[in-house]
Amino acid sequence: MSGFVFGEKPIQVASGDGVHVYDESGTEYLDAGASYACAPVGHCHPAVVDAVESQASDLLFVQGSYPTETRTALYDRLADLAPGGVENVWLCNSGTEANEAALKFARHATGRETVVAAKRAFHGRTLGALAATWKQQYREGFAVPGNVEFVDYGDADALAEAVDEETAAVLLEPVQGEGGVNPAPEGYLQAARDACDDAGAALVFDEIQTGLGRTGSLWACEQAGVEPDALTVAKGLGSGLPVGATLVADWIAEDAGDHGSTFSGGPVPCAAALATLDVLEDEGLAANAADVGDYLRAGLSALDVRDVRGEGLMVGVEVKRGANRALRALALEHEILALPAGRTVVRLLPPLTVDERHADRVVAALDDVL
Secondary structure (H helix, E strand, C coil): CCCCCCCCCCCEECCCCCCCECCCCCCCCEEEHHHCCCCCCCCCHHHHHHHHHHHHEEEEEEECCCHHHHHHHHHHHHHHHHHCCCCCEEEECCHHHHHHHHHHHHHHHHCCCCCEECCCCCCCCHHHHHHCHHHHHHCCCCCCCEEEEEEEECCCHHHHCCCCCCEEEEEECCCEECCEEEEECCHHHHHHHHHHHHHHEEEEEEECCCCCCCCCCCCCHHHCCCCCCCCEEHHHHCCCCCCEEEEHHHHHHCCCCCCCCCCCHHHHHHHHHHHHHHHHHHCCHHHHHHHHHHHHHHHHEEEEEEEEEECCCCCEEEECHHHHHHHHHHHHHEEEEEEEECEEEEEEEECCCHHHHHHHHHHHHHHCCC
């Protein structure tokens, strides 16, 4: 069990409402970070718990080369939910694996090696994904492979200039998460689409943090009306169980090369993912994220802060005196768990089940802390 970062008492249990967790002394914390967006339907949602328990009692695991009912169902469900034509699904265990697969598939399908990524991007910590991750502290000492060109996020002209006949893929987050919660400027994702079309490169959207209703629609790219050639998803897909996916268009799937994983599409994570997707749809959580997100950002904008930005329930609050101090005070003085996004940004990624009462509590606490 991981220790609770702000104190000596580890988190022990989650509450029935899904938005709170408790330490061993019984102190209740509002989880406004959802463990880096890994609990979109709340902690221990009954439907997810039931699905996991049922599957675990039936079949815990079988290798990926044997078809199973749950894996096939998840393939079909993700294909049905995919934006545009990215209906070919490969399952994995994490976001970084999903991005690794997307980069491998794009390179093989195009016969090219260069990747264009954005400054301040975060795509994972394995070597391929790490190569497209901007922050030097993650890269230092690991002999990260080259063939990645970084451009300023949001600069459409710089992006267009960087993409050429040697570009295999453009890899972008529709809203940067780790880099400071930076939404794409209007027209930027379309400019990326145009640049890829002109050069014959693959446009890959990393929706590992933005997907599954977080920004107010199932996929953030839908709000911009832009269809990628590949899309990656993980984090909240299994409500905390390790499962991710790479969705690709036909032209990539037809020449994706050789790839695989022993644990790809394990029965229990697939059951959790199917139940999570059911809850997201049945409870209208994307719409709730849009509504409560607007309400939360409006309240935060009245505070003495440098900036409030984001989409839906993916919110960044840029503070004046550093994020870590604010995060510690939120946890110890107000029993609210939040996250950093760089040195000066408090990141809020609560379960999509939160309501205006929870938003009011977060705003009041930040007002007091700041």
